Amino acid sequence: MVVSLRDQGVLRDAFAEVSCFRTELYACLTSRRDSLFELCDALLCTDGPVRTLVDLALAPEHRRGHGALYGGLNEGRLDVSRLRRALAGMRLPRAADGRIVLAADVSPWLRPGANTCPDRTFCHTFGRGEGKHQMVPGWPYSIVAALETGRTSWTAVLDAVRLTPGANVAAVTAVQIREVVERLVAAGQWKPGDPEVLVVLDAGYDAPRIAHLLKDLPVEILGRLRFDRVMRRPTPPRVYDPKGGRPPKHGGEFVFGDAATWGTEQAWDRLHPRLTRRAAWIDYDGPLPIIDGTVIRLTVARLPSGGVNKPVWLWWSGTAATEADVDRCWQSFLRRFDLEHTFRLFKQTLGWTKPRLRSSEAADRWTWLVIAACAQLRLARPLATDLRRPWEKPVPPNRLTPARVRRGFRYLYTKAGSPAGAPKPSRPGPGRPLGSKNRYPATRHDVGRVLATGEAYTRPTHHKVGTKPRRAG
Template sequence: MAGLSYEPERVEAFGQLSYFRGEFHGCLTRRGDALFELADAVLCADGPVKTLVGLSLAPEHRRGHGALYGAVNQGRIDTARLRDALVRLPLPKAADGRIVLAVDVSPWLRPDADTSPDRSFCHTYGRGEGKHQMVPGWPYSVVAALEPGRSSWTVVPDAVRLGPGEDVAAATAAQVRAVVERLVAAGQCGPKDPDVLIVLDAGYDVPRIAFLLADLPVEVLGRMRSDRVLRRPTPPKVYDRQGGRPPKHGAEFVFGQPETWGDPQAVTRTETTRYGTAVATAWDRLHPRLTRRSAWEGFDGELPMISGTVVRLRVDRLPNGGEAKPVWPWWSKTDATDADVDRCRQSFLRRFDIEHTFRLFKQTLRWTAPRIRDPESADRWTWIVIAAYTQLFLARPLADDLRRPGEKPAEPNRLTPARVPRGFRNLRSKTARPAGAPKPSTPGPGRPPGSRNHRPAPRHDVGRIVKTGESYTRPSHHNKGTKPRRMG
């Protein structure tokens, strides 16, 4: 980059980038200069990050590898202040001015780290069909703000590490609640703005999350399994001579039985270039039949009826030639119109943009490459990666398109997340660099040659101790030999 032009958009983007770099340095309360230069080394490294010690060789990191490891293991980050700084950034919004947040869990796999505590069994997908495995690691729940249209960019305002045996639905609801409250405090969404849309994929108890967030200005949209059975509203009371207790739930709505669907609430058809005709069919006021077990075992009072709208999405074909199976999102609102159904369809498809963010974290920024022992150090490194990715997002309008042979030119302000780091080293020299120069020091003597470590690190079981301090026990309905229950 030869120099910065004086276009208003570029000047504003340059000011936002410099401001965030200064704010990020202010969030580093212990060993802040080493942590800040570590983030710069991640952004300016030649090629993907492979090891932490390799980052100490980058020119942007002016300290030795000992200071780097000391910063990761003993540094301190004011995560509350950093979260507030992230939500104050210009967030992408949908066409109607709505903020769309996607939530998903990505694991940091640590199968051989017997000395690392708080590991859980993380669900991973294999290359073949049905090759699912449970691998020990640290699962992280990540919240990302989605852009409208086809894009690989997101804004990550929060990430939380899930402990062994933790209630995923409750932890996700608490995380989303904190993010939405920070957005309201930052003025990103006010009383006159549309509700924030929370998009989830399969694996979440979507109705329960919607129930836990009912007091917030949010809408919840999440995919359900294709074998679910929901219920219609309670039918009106009919008094006859037979007597008996009136039914609490209406007729069944079985996802796999079209004869139980009835007339839809709304139907939309959209012609797409990649999937052919996309048909979205919606049925109104459907709720799951809750029972007093699992998450609802200790619920006080009568179990609620969490009504919503079920949308069936079907396309003609897939880009890779695979079989196009319908998906079943559930929306927490009722009385859906054709515009609402089409908006749910578009928002659910945009949810997969968070997968591009996970791939960039792991393949380019190498979020899970360092072999870190302590989970607190893993959290610290995770926030370094998030701060580095945020700087790439802010530098998108400023970076030049440094194409490699065979790559097509990108449209203005449409660089992919993998192309922006190529010119960040030239851009860094023109932004704020609040880190101080390293002080001269003498390395310590270290361990005497030939001496042995007489204090070996303790070993930890995987997923055996939960956050309450009690041993984790497998639920009874997960044991082998039990009769499969019907998904209601």
């Protein structure tokens, strides 16, 4: 096969990016760096999905024993701030207009039987069957990633934060998005005059509140709203009333479940929720704000499961939306589901939730190693060769999935090199004497729950969604 000079330049640049990131990753590991770096290489080069953590110690890329593997996760150190800056400085995917599109979502690392693990909280999961909502103990992680255009399973993960028990999810997400955007600005990914960064959220987030918290940043918030919400129209013009009285603060109601309040439009400008002093706004100083936005209604023509079609309601923090803005919003919202492919890659292929680690700090180190491995796969995307199975269809190089790029990473690994040092010869310790008992049992911890109000719960509760519209924001 003849490779053009342009293709040779692209491959050369891709190799340089992979080598540069690997060197920066090694510098981010401040303690037990050789063991942690080779663990990341073993994660990338192992054939097939990761079943158990100790199996990675058998990979040729991990030249140390299983004791060093667990020692690196339990006692190692990782400069997370530096790694976050390295991820923000990488080449990021952009929309057709050059805009950066970010998506935020929470994915749980379930640990239902780990009573000795601290910082667990009840995570919301879906069980088998219709409407089977369950609360299972585990470690929930908030993930922020940059989205690509078109149908793809690739995303650029930029940040991960473990939610602690009793954390305010909206406040934590707002701070996380703020820090990600500030790092992108510092890295030169966004400059004054560029299109504002679009942040896409699902229905589990309070999009108007997050837009209010981030109003000083060059971002736009696009979130899905529940089908039972009630919004308010703009304040009508004031009319002289001889009886006096306070002028109205809100306009008429816009009820998502009542088509008589809609009109004939598909997008409604300057709608806002009617806020009350409860939950997240109970300690707000001054009068409650009016958070205007654009509500967009999407009609699904056909569901894959054959269920009842319900309209999808989106809220965009911008106003005076044009037809192009509406199309851009709903197309960007559809790309949010690409983050689910990333979660599936983390859990089913890279084995993110397979290790039974006791320490939450060790779980954070393992999470960042998985993110670093995913970043290397994205950088190696132009270099990968399609090593397909006999039953798989041929795919162009630029359409390979992350799992198929991972199949050939071992051949790229030999060319990229490893900055890790060779292991020193050692002998295993004697271990616990035969017949001795453990005199220091592990401490057992209670399970907390993450609520928007910040209240601490010790047992899960289940809330059934009613059909009555919600009159408050």
